Each structure stands twice: as C-alpha cells, then as structure tokens.
Amino acid sequence: MKSYEMLVNGEWVPSRSQERREIRDPGNGEILASVAEGNSEDAERAIQAARSAFDQGTWRKTPAQERARFLFKIAQGIRLSARELATLEVKNCGKPLAEAEFDVADAAACFEFYAGLATKIHGETMSVPANSLSFVVREPIGVCAQIIPWNFPLLMAAWKLAPALAAGNTCILKPSELTPLTALELGKIFIESELPKGVLNIITGTGPKVGEILASSSQVDKVAFTGGTVTGRRIMSLATGNLKKITLELGGKNPNLVFADADFEAAVDGALFAAFANQGEVCSAGSRLLIEKSIHESFTEALLKKIPLIRLGHGLTPGVKMGPLVSKAHLEKVESYVKLGVSEGAELLCGGKRPEGKAFEHGFFLEPTVFDHVKPQMRIAKEEIFGPVLSIIPFESEEEAIQIANDTEYGLAAGVWSKNIARAHRVVQQIRAGITWINTYHPTYNELPWGGYKQSGMGRELGLYGIESYLETKQVNVNLDEAPLGWYS
Numbered sequence: 001m002k003s004y005e006m007l008v009n010g011e012w013v014p015s016r017s018q019e020r021r022e023i024r025d026p027g028n029g030e031i032l033a034s035v036a037e038g039n040s041e042d043a044e045r046a047i048q049a050a051r052s053a054f055d056q057g058t059w060r061k062t063p064a065q066e067r068a069r070f071l072f073k074i075a076q077g078i079r080l081s082a083r084e085l086a087t088l089e090v091k092n093c094g095k096p097l098a099e100a101e102f103d104v105a106d107a108a109a110c111f112e113f114y115a116g117l118a119t120k121i122h123g124e125t126m127s128v129p130a131n132s133l134s135f136v137v138r139e140p141i142g143v144c145a146q147i148i149p150w151n152f153p154l155l156m157a158a159w160k161l162a163p164a165l166a167a168g169n170t171c172i173l174k175p176s177e178l179t180p181l182t183a184l185e186l187g188k189i190f191i192e193s194e195l196p197k198g199v200l201n202i203i204t205g206t207g208p209k210v211g212e213i214l215a216s217s218s219q220v221d222k223v224a225f226t227g228g229t230v231t232g233r234r235i236m237s238l239a240t241g242n243l244k245k246i247t248l249e250l251g252g253k254n255p256n257l258v259f260a261d262a263d264f265e266a267a268v269d270g271a272l273f274a275a276f277a278n279q280g281e282v283c284s285a286g287s288r289l290l291i292e293k294s295i296h297e298s299f300t301e302a303l304l305k306k307i308p309l310i311r312l313g314h315g316l317t318p319g320v321k322m323g324p325l326v327s328k329a330h331l332e333k334v335e336s337y338v339k340l341g342v343s344e345g346a347e348l349l350c351g352g353k354r355p356e357g358k359a360f361e362h363g364f365f366l367e368p369t370v371f372d373h374v375k376p377q378m379r380i381a382k383e384e385i386f387g388p389v390l391s392i393i394p395f396e397s398e399e400e401a402i403q404i405a406n407d408t409e410y411g412l413a414a415g416v417w418s419k420n421i422a423r424a425h426r427v428v429q430q431i432r433a434g435i436t437w438i439n440t441y442h443p444t445y446n447e448l449p450w451g452g453y454k455q456s457g458m459g460r461e462l463g464l465y466g467i468e469s470y471l472e473t474k475q476v477n478v479n480l481d482e483a484p485l486g487w488y489s
C-alpha cells in the first residue's frame with residue numbers, strides 16, 4: 001500500500017495531528033493508499049508557505065518564458081507517467097480506463113496550453129491626458145486556494161494550477177478527501193521539476209476542516225472552487241471576510257434537446273454519452289433529455305436498446321464502459337433519487353438498482369437508469385443527481401422545449417440536436433447556459449471558456465478567460481511634463 005504525505009513549502013510532510021486516512025477503490029473496496037489527513041493547522045501552514053513564496057519568493061518575478069518552460073516540463077511529466085496516472089485515477093474514482101486516459105492527456109494539454117499563454121499576457125497603452133503615457137499591466141493576484149472535486153481529480157487540478165501558475169500566482173490545492181491520489185502524484189512531478197518552494201502546496205483533508213480555512217483566510221487572495229452548488233455558496237460566504245476574488249464552477253441540470261429533424265442515430269448515441277459518461281458524475285451531464293413528441297417513442301426505444309452496451313464493471317476491466325459511483329454515501333444519495341422519481345410518478349424504464357454478481361459485490365455500482373414521462377416540476381427534473389440517472393421529458397414545440405430547458409436554477413450546459421441549422425442556432429441563442437453544443441455533447445476544449453450562468457457558478461475557467469481570472473489589472477501613469485503641477489501656487 002502506498003503512503004502519501006502533504007506538500008507544504010516544497011517538502012512532503014505528515015499531518016500535524018499524525019492522523020491518516022485510508023483511500024479505497026470504489027470498484028472493489030481494496031485499500032489503495034494511506035494519506036495524511038490534514039486539519040486547520042496544516043492548512044494554515046500551507047497558506048503561510050504560499051504567502052511567503054508569493055511575497056518574498058521569485059516565482060512572480062520569474063520571466064514568463066521560464067514559467068512557460070516549467071509548465072511544459074509538467075505536461076511532459078504527466079505524459080511520461082500517463083499510464084500510471086490513468087490507472088490510479090480509475091482505482092481512486094472509479095471511471096473506465098479509456099475515460100481516465102483521456103483525462104490524463106487533457107490535463108497535459110491544459111498545462112501546454114497555459115505554458116503557451118504565459119508569454120502572451122499583454123497589457124495596453126493609452127495616451128489619454130496630454131503629456132503623459134498611461135499603460136495597463138497585468139499582475140498575478142497572489143495566493144490562490146483551489147478546492148477541487150472527486151469526479152475529475154487530475155483534470156480539475158490541471159484546470160486550476162496551470163493558469164494560476166502561468167500567471168505567476170502561488171497555490172494551495174485541496175483535492176477531495178475521497179480522491180487525492182493523482183493530485184499528490186502530480187505534486188511529485190512538480191517537485192521533480194524543481195518548482196521553487198511554496199509555489200505549490202497540496203493539503204489533504206476534509207472540506208469543513210481544511211477547505212473552510214482556505215476559503216476564509218485573510219492571507220488568501222483568491223479562491224477557485226469546483227463542486228456542488230451548496231458548497232459553492234458556503235465558500236462564497238466564507239470568502240467575503242477579505243473580499244477574495246472568487247471563481248465557482250458548480251452544478252448543472254443540463255437539458256439535451258432532440259428535435260424530430262435530428263440525425264436519429266447520432267442523437268441516440270449523443271444522448272447516451274451525455275447522460276452516462278463518467279457514470280453521470282459530471283457537472284455538464286445531459287441529465288434531462290428533452291425529446292420532440294413525434295419521435296419520443298421511437299427514440300426512447302432506440303435508446304433503451306443500446307443501454308446493455310454500457311457494460312458495467314471495474315474501470316480496469318477491458319470493455320467496461322461504466323464504473324462504480326465514487327462512494328457508498330454517494331451511491332445511496334443517487335438511489336434515493338431513484339426512489340423519489342418512482343414516488344413522484346415518473347416511469348422507470350430501466351436500471352435503478354445495483355447490479356448482481358461477484359464482480360459487483362464490493363463496489364458502489366448502479367445500473368444505468370432511465371425515467372420516462374418526467375414532468376419538469378418533479379424533483380428528479382430539477383435537482384442535480386450526479387449519477388447515471390436520465391430523465392426523459394417529451395415536448396411539443398420549439399417554444400416549449402426552450403421554456404423547459406430554461407426552467408432550472410442552473411445554467412451550465414445544454415445540447416441541441418437538429419439538422420435544421422437555423423433552428424439549432426435559434427434555440428441555442430435562447431438557452432441560458434455557459435456551454436452549448438449543437439449535434440454533439442461533452443467535447444471540452446482547453447482553448448474555450450468553461451463555466452455557467454445562474455447558479456452554476458461565477459467566472460470562467462479555460463481559454464483566455466481562464467488566465468484572466470488569475471490576473472489583476474494595474475494602470476501606470478507616467479507624467480511626461482517635467483514642470484511642477486502648480487496647483488497651490
């Protein structure tokens with residue numbers, strides 16, 4: 001069994017309390033590692049390390065070319081360890097290997113993208129008043145606390161660290177207590193690449209014990225969070241003490257709209273992938289499938305025929321397309337929604353139960369679940385379930401589809417399937433969501449902004465927007481007139 005400590009000021013350190021946590025494989029219950037269990041004292045230590053590294057250290061003054069070279073090295077380190085990282089990700093959070101491999105490659109590409117951007121942080125010049133030169137420079141914000149979830153542990157670490165470090169900030173990363181392993185492995189890659197001490201600190205432990213200290217500390221300048229909306233709201237309130245900069249990437253109850261004029265086969269495939277990739281544990285999952293009434297029956301039938309192709313099992317078993325949920329508590333939460341859907345009167349078409357058989361005995365598996373005739377006002381249509389549960393809602397007209405799609409407190413993502421390109425654009429224009437797809441679902445690009453409208457969050461990650469959110473803006477005014485001002489003469 002592997003043993004991991006926390007990364008503070010360039011050293012691997014145990015928790016001050018000496019407490020440890022066992023990390024288990026959600027697919028078979030096997031103990032994977034023992035990890036230091038951080039607490040508030042450890043969080044404070046990490047904050048101090050990041051603070052000194054920012055205030056007295058060299059990172060923010062390091063030429064952008066060097067920061068870029070460093071981030072390219074991290075990307076290379078990830079690529080060199082891709083196989084081990086992907087395997088560890090599968091074991092720690094349950095996803096199928098092919099998905100984990102994709103995440104690892106994407107994490108490396110994220111570091112490459114921001115390595116490229118590090119040297120392209122530009123300001124502006126203006127000659128507003130006469131005899132003066134005014135310009136605008138961009139500077140790092142300072143100490144950034146970054147709290148990440150359990151569904152894409154390595155990728156979320158990359159989304160947070162790459163732009164923050166490219167911009168010259170120092171970081172304290174807090175992975176989920178359930179899935180810290182690949183983030184800690186990433187920490188090793190950073191240390192091997194000789195990152196200056198204190199620039200990256202990784203603290204393990206729970207949200208309430210560690211995350212809250214990071215979110216509330218007056219020594220932290222920014223908090224970036226990905227996770228549930230309830231936690232996001234709590235973090236936002238904790239961050240008000242020193243008016244930290246905040247980025248929140250929160251939940252979704254995303255509509256996937258299929259019109260009768262869509263490419264039928266492509267839309268069926270797309271609807272399945274939208275709902276069930278990563279066991280449905282995806283903030284942008286297409287968990288509400290809105291189908292035009294005239295094809296509702298045939299589409300649902302075609303969808304159900306393909307459900308058996310979503311082979312359940314441990315993510316390392318060849319051919320497996322869906323792994324276990326991340327924890328027993330989460331499985332029970334998702335199951336409670338299945339019960340709720342039945343009691344609300346939705347029609348359970350398939351799944352809703354744990355699969356039987358030896359392979360599933362010690363894991364947190366749930367069969368892919370489809371509800372039909374879901375009414376928009378039902379709780380299963382309104383609340384984020386974050387598991388393999390799809391709600392089908394039939395609609396009559398384009399107007400009704402848009403109305404149902406927007407009838408949510410969330411606004412993260414949406415999909416539209418139609419061969420009528422004017423309709424597809426018309427619909428997308430009216431959907432209040434930050435990420436939209438036409439005739440596809442889920443592709444995510446490092447180059448494009450990621451984030452939500454309404455209660456799906458604040459700010460954007462990725463793309464140029466991602467680095468913007470880690471930069472301050474300073475105006476510099478140079479007086480070119482050497483004569484005294486003479487105001488009081």
Ligand code: NDP
Nearest residue numbers: 148149175176177206207211212227228231250251283386
């Ligand atoms: P959380 O949002 O609670 O957890 C995400 C991260 O926040 C974890 O690192 C967690 O730490 C940390 N955290 C938890 N509580 C606090 C706190 N009070 N202060 C600071 N940090 C905190 O997700 P859950 O695991 O509880 O899942 C709950 C629901 O959130 C899910 O069912 C799903 O609906 C949604 N979710 C959405 C995600 C998304 O990508 N949008 C990702 C994950 C969950 P720790 O885990 O160590 O306690």
